[in-house]
Amino acid sequence: MIFDLRSDTVTKPCKAMLDAMVIAEVGDDVFNEDPTILKLEAKLAQLFGKEAALFVPSGTMANQISIKVHTQPMDEIILDKNAHIYYYETAGYAFHSGVSVKLVDGKNGIITANDVLANIQAPLDWLPKTSLVCLENTHNKGGGACYELDNLKEIRKVCIENNLKLHIDGARIWNALVAKKYSPFDIGQQCDSISVCFSKGLGAPVGSAIIGDFSFIKKARRVRKAFGGGMRQVGILGAACIYAIDNNLQKLELDHQHANEIANCLREKDWVKSILPVETNMIIFEVDEQKTSVLQILDLLKEKNILAVQFGPKQIRLVFHLDIKAEMIPILKSKMDEIIISKQ
Numbered sequence: 001m002i003f004d005l006r007s008d009t010v011t012k013p014c015k016a017m018l019d020a021m022v023i024a025e026v027g028d029d030v031f032n033e034d035p036t037i038l039k040l041e042a043k044l045a046q047l048f049g050k051e052a053a054l055f056v057p058s059g060t061m062a063n064q065i066s067i068k069v070h071t072q073p074m075d076e077i078i079l080d081k082n083a084h085i086y087y088y089e090t091a092g093y094a095f096h097s098g099v100s101v102k103l104v105d106g107k108n109g110i111i112t113a114n115d116v117l118a119n120i121q122a123p124l125d126w127l128p129k130t131s132l133v134c135l136e137n138t139h140n141k142g143g144g145a146c147y148e149l150d151n152l153k154e155i156r157k158v159c160i161e162n163n164l165k166l167h168i169d170g171a172r173i174w175n176a177l178v179a180k181k182y183s184p185f186d187i188g189q190q191c192d193s194i195s196v197c198f199s200k201g202l203g204a205p206v207g208s209a210i211i212g213d214f215s216f217i218k219k220a221r222r223v224r225k226a227f228g229g230g231m232r233q234v235g236i237l238g239a240a241c242i243y244a245i246d247n248n249l250q251k252l253e254l255d256h257q258h259a260n261e262i263a264n265c266l267r268e269k270d271w272v273k274s275i276l277p278v279e280t281n282m283i284i285f286e287v288d289e290q291k292t293s294v295l296q297i298l299d300l301l302k303e304k305n306i307l308a309v310q311f312g313p314k315q316i317r318l319v320f321h322l323d324i325k326a327e328m329i330p331i332l333k334s335k336m337d338e339i340i341i342s343k344q
């Protein structure tokens, strides 16, 4: 038995999802006539209370298209210093959109309305022009931390007052919806656009989407084509995404419980120095370097068929997902108990 906790992207489609893919009705989505994709896009627009949606191959493309549509070259984006858009998208914001970033020192990735206000550039010819705020919910490097709805409302207000667009990187918004019990509609009302992902916790093999108003999505379609993301009979993937929303959204609660249980187990280990608050499906813990090292712990885990990744100089990340079943958790706990660091 392999415990692959490297990411929630490692899930494989289940039989029922594959069956849904096989019978999907398809058409040419560049011509905007794939019935399954049209159904998925309409479903997403309705869920989030927006006018339209656009299916794209990846979360990175969803974010990059959104930035391209919301900004002009020489603009600046406000975002947390550990945001996926800054950290893991190969400086795509500079490459595709010619914009700079103003990094905020958020708390586990969560920033506030005051942070936004304090980082808006004055309208001077020699300064970048602040035009967009990007929030990440849940926050990956923040250990799966979620925004409170009130915080989002305050940020939204500052954005409106200062003529800034607000984009949410919602690759894991589904986890936030389940953990915080706000609705997708609530979230949709607090932003101009949101990107969502189906290939993480929801368990689809491929796919993300952007959701926004008609004019935003119309421009986004053109940018998607320019970025090489126009696809043809892609309803086979759309069917997996529809299946994922209908069947796997509520199952995320279980991933959150599993993360909590294992975090409780790790808290008792002398090789764990600290753990970020566990709000959703991931655990980021710091290894006690007086006793061991990240590489030693990763090796010891691997010997027990537990796969994890280094996430910072002293940190390890564990992510829980659909393919980590309830019956695997007690076994995982006992394997963790077997990891003993002998005194050097």
Ligand SMILES: *Cc1c(COP(=O)(O)O)cnc(C)c1O
Residues within 6 Å of the ligand: 057, 058, 059, 060, 061, 063, 084, 085, 136, 138, 139, 140, 169, 171, 172, 197, 208
């Ligand atoms: C995974 C992820 C993305 C995009 O991922 P892709 O691998 O490009 O689909 C974007 N934002 C966050 C917060 C993510 O965790």
